Amino acid sequence: DQQVKQNSPSLSVQEGRISILNCDYTNSMFDYFLWYKKYPAEGPTFLISISSIKDKNEDGRFTVFLNKSAKHLSLHIVPSQPGDSAVYFCAASAWDGGSQGNLIFGKGTKLSVKP
Amino acid sequence: GAGVSQSPSNKVTEKGKDVELRCDPISGHTALYWYRQRLGQGLEFLIYFQGNSAPDKSGLPSDRFSAERTGESVSTLTIQRTQQEDSAVYLCASSGRLSGRITGELFFGEGSRLTVL
Numbered sequence: 001d002q003q004v005k006q007n008s009p010s011l012s013v014q015e016g017r018i019s020i021l022n023c024d025y026t027n028s029m030f031d032y033f034l035w036y037k038k039y040p041a042e043g044p045t046f047l048i049s050i051s052s053i054k055d056k057n058e059d060g061r062f063t064v065f066l067n068k069s070a071k072h073l074s075l076h077i078v079p080s081q082p083g084d085s086a087v088y089f090c091a092a093s094a095w096d097g098g099s100q101g102n103l104i105f106g107k108g109t110k111l112s113v114k115p
Numbered sequence: 116g117a118g119v120s121q122s123p124s125n126k127v128t129e130k131g132k133d134v135e136l137r138c139d140p141i142s143g144h145t146a147l148y149w150y151r152q153r154l155g156q157g158l159e160f161l162i163y164f165q166g167n168s169a170p171d172k173s174g175l176p177s178d179r180f181s182a183e184r185t186g187e188s189v190s191t192l193t194i195q196r197t198q199q200e201d202s203a204v205y206l207c208a209s210s211g212r213l214s215g216r217i218t219g220e221l222f223f224g225e226g227s228r229l230t231v232l
Contacts, residue, residue: 006157034220036221036223041225042225043119043206043208043223043224043225043226044158044206044221044223045223046220046221046222049220089157089158091158103148103160103221104160105150105157105158105159105160106157107156107157108157108158
């Protein structure tokens with residue numbers, strides 16, 4: 001059973017427009033969420049995170065929104081640029097009081113930003 | 116370098132052979148993770164280390180898979196009697212600690228691509 005779901009395997013947007021990548025989770029114990037970006041033949045790189053005590057975190061063109069009641073988070077990229085074309089992974093973790101434990105990743109969404 | 120280093124970057128082996136994959140985490144990072152990504156799939160958690168101990172081995176697919184970490188540094192992932200379904204990119208990541216909780220911001224290596232013929 002997938003605990004972190006990214007239901008859109010791909011997304012195509014025009015340069016300059018907004019990209020919205022969605023992620024749903026099932027485990028109510030998750031309290032820390034992250035987005036990673038991955039280019040081909042490279043390891044994923046951390047993009048932005050959000051704690052469950054917040055509902056929004058912004059970093060430049062990237063904003064993550066968290067809706068705990070819906071167990072849903074989204075990543076907004078605005079304006080989108082061709083260099084943003086990559087696979088985006090949503091990840092979640094639960095604090096067990098001792099250590100973080102592992103991060104559970106979604107299957108990823110491939111974003112293509114067209115010039 | 117300052118990042119997570121993995122070796123080999125590519126490994127082609129015959130079915131039934133054993134392979135060892137190595138990970139050098141970022142110096143000082145207490146947590147070390149192994150994930151794998153099969154073709155067209157997401158990141159599949161295998162195991163993580165807190166220091167030299169492995170609190171969570173739940174992701175190891177079978178008893179052919181094992182991992183160890185020594186000196187709170189280098190980790191080795193060993194796959195015995197490899198099968199074709201083991202073909203994947205094996206990614207290692209490390210993470211530091213902030214305010215008693217690992218930040219969760221994993222720093223990944225470039226991965227070791229394993230092909231089992």
